[in-house]
Amino acid sequence: AQSVTQLDSHVSVSEGTPVLLRCNYSSSYSPSLFWYVQHPNKGLQLLLKYTSAATLVKGINGFEAEFKKSETSFHLTKPSAHMSDAAEYFCVVSFTGNQFYFGTGTSLTVIP
Amino acid sequence: DTAVSQTPKYLVTQMGNDKSIKCEQNLGHDTMYWYKQDSKKFLKIMFSYNNKELIINETVPNRFSPKSPDKAHLNLHINSLELGDSAVYFCASSGRTSGADTQYFGPGTRLTVL
Numbered sequence A: 001a002q003s004v005t006q007l008d009s010h011v012s013v014s015e016g017t018p019v020l021l022r023c024n025y026s027s028s029y030s031p032s033l034f035w036y037v038q039h040p041n042k043g044l045q046l047l048l049k050y051t052s053a054a055t056l057v058k059g060i061n062g063f064e065a066e067f068k069k070s071e072t073s074f075h076l077t078k079p080s081a082h083m084s085d086a087a088e089y090f091c092v093v094s095f096t097g098n099q100f101y102f103g104t105g106t107s108l109t110v111i112p
Numbered sequence B: 001d002t003a004v005s006q007t008p009k010y011l012v013t014q015m016g017n018d019k020s021i022k023c024e025q026n027l028g029h030d031t032m033y034w035y036k037q038d039s040k041k042f043l044k045i046m047f048s049y050n051n052k053e054l055i056i057n058e059t060v061p062n063r064f065s066p067k068s069p070d071k072a073h074l075n076l077h078i079n080s081l082e083l084g085d086s087a088v089y090f091c092a093s094s095g096r097t098s099g100a101d102t103q104y105f106g107p108g109t110r111l112t113v114l
Helices: none
Strands: A003-006 A010-014 A019-021 A023-026 A032-038 A044-050 A056-058 A064-068 A073-078 A087-094 A100-102 A106-111 B004-007 B010-013 B019-025 B031-037 B043-050 B053-057 B064-070 B073-078 B087-097 B100-105 B109-113
Touching: A003 A087, A003 A100, A010 A019, A019 A106, A023 A032, A023 A087, A032 A064, A032 A073, A032 B100, A044 A056, A044 A064, A044 A073, A044 B100, A073 A087, A087 B100, A100 B043, B004 B087, B010 B019, B019 B031, B019 B087, B019 B109, B031 B073, B043 B064, B043 B073, B073 B087
Parallel strands: A010 A106, B010 B109
Antiparallel strands: A003 A023, A019 A073, A023 A073, A032 A044, A032 A087, A056 A064, A064 A073, A087 A100, A087 A106, B004 B019, B019 B073, B031 B043, B031 B087, B043 B053, B064 B073, B087 B100, B087 B109
């Protein structure tokens, strides 16, 4: 069975400190992996995606994620949090093209 | 030049009414989706259409009926609205970009049933 797990429902960081949002997946196939961000009262915006090219993927707004097959993980990181990063983040996995499986989301709070 | 657009953005209505939400994408994608996001932010797939054909139909009350007049449009009609239908509904489309099918989302429609 295919699934995706976001290990933390809430993460709080101080402004200027690193961000780590964790995502693990289970699959028998080679996945495509995505991170989306949802700011309050907004739609979902694609941050970055992994598609079996480079395992370290750079996205928008300074975010990046590393695909680790041995750990079945795709954690999202940013070296220095900004107040504008406060949002809901979703890890998404796709195995068969047009079917996408969403994690339950991680709410990121940035403390000034 | 919004990629995926939805109307209306907000919808407030009484229980028992019938309402529709429209979605359009100008990305040339073959596949479109409807998702429901509840108050806890969980996103649940409702329907998926590929080239106007229904391919995913999750356990959704049959009061919800999607309609795809063409590849660029996927509308959602809801009959006999109930309080539990209050949520944010997102339309999305997907197509192949940079080696993978990628989803793009509309801005959402916040439905409030009174």
